[in-house]
Amino acid sequence: MNILITGGAGYIGSHVLKALLERGNDSVTVIDNFYSGSKEALITLESVGKFEFIKCDLSDTFSLREIFKTHKFDAIIHFAAFIEVFESTVKPLKYYLNNTANAANLINLAIEYGVGKFIFSSTAATYGEPESGVVSEQSPQNPINPYGKSKLMTEWILKDAAAANPNFKYGILRYFNVAGASSDGLIGQNYPNATHLIKVATQTITGKRESMSVFGTDYATKDGTCVRDYIHIEDLASAHLSVLEYLSSNDSDIFNVGYGRGFSVFEVIETAKKVSGVDFKVINASRRDGDPAVLISNADKLKTKTNWKPKKDSLELIISSALEWEKKLK
Known part of the structure; x- marks a missing residue:
């Protein structure tokens, strides 16, 4: 093809x-x-x-x-x-x-x-x-x-x-x-100005940022922060x-x-601290425009109608692969 x-x-x-x-x-x-x-x-x-x-x-x-x-x-x-x-x-x-x-x-x-x-x-x-x-x-x-x-x-x-x-x-x-990044470490997310939570967390862990911000702690969720899949x-x-x-x-x-389960911003940050062993600085900030409180997938259709089978459904694995990639970047 x-x-x-x-x-x-x-x-x-x-x-x-x-x-x-x-x-x-x-x-x-x-x-x-x-x-x-x-x-x-x-x-x-x-x-x-x-x-x-x-x-x-x-x-x-x-x-x-x-x-x-x-x-x-x-x-x-x-x-x-x-x-x-x-x-x-x-x-x-x-x-x-x-x-x-x-x-x-x-x-x-x-x-x-x-x-x-x-x-x-x-x-x-x-x-x-x-x-x-x-x-x-x-x-x-x-x-x-x-x-x-x-x-x-x-x-x-x-x-x-x-x-x-x-x-x-x-x-x-x-x-x-x-x-995350490829499991063999060949490629990952290179965009330096990314705003994605896990990318920003790994940049903070590796000292490329002095701190990271949590945009909104007053959402109607279990800990007040946005929940994502x-x-x-x-x-x-x-x-x-x-x-x-x-x-x-x-x-x-x-x-x-998606995987069909959600993690809050605070849960992702705590997992990143656990995976890295680094207690990095986190600042609470006001909400950003355009962010929904909760967004989780029902991905049953993809699993039942195609041959797709997820193999890396682990927040720890996702963060650790992203972190290893970030360590490689200059």
Whole structure:
């Protein structure tokens, strides 16, 4: 299968690239503009397998069309997007232009050039602030920030495009909170300005930050902090391959990707202190705009309809792999 990965130098994209290469797929093309992606990750992955890299921004429709003209892609795995929830509340147009408009152009080219399968990196943020905190794929989607809205709009575009084009199928993966690094230590999260909790905790443990902040301690949760469903990056990567295989003999579908259990911010911090043996400094701060109190997946559909089986369902394992990776970074 000839596969295009957009944003393949990024955190999740590079781990999916690694998983494909390890399965012997040598017909993979990666495009990335290195906005948050890592050149070092791609260089490292050259030792794992063969792939082609093309530097391109999805807003460059001329160059993107030339790529489609010269490659016969069977499938696209689309990651290239902005992902910072708080930033989306202050720069919404940045998110709508990249996450939605650029995605629409990519989908248009995919259909024009006969790409049969499209795997979309969506998000649990499309659910907004669910009443129960636990969501299935059928739960109402009421995103509370432009990031979630930009992803939901792309889901709508995919559904309409597939309905109008019978030979085009999609797999939408709604991620929950992704963390950790590859178990062999080859790649991990390189983005230095990341706002993700476990990444920030490991940076604080390793002295790259003097302290870390907890944004809101007055939520209606067991300890007042937000509760999230954390998934190991390698389990998330394998889910993409499982859904890609699923589409070979099934219709378009949507899947939550998580473990189905939540940890509060304070629980994650205490686990990070336990794993590292470091009692790092934590500061309580006010809430950030756009953060729901509780967001946990019901991922039963992914487990029952595909061959996906999570192998790293452990908060301690997730944090320890992230920490070992952070120690390697300069």
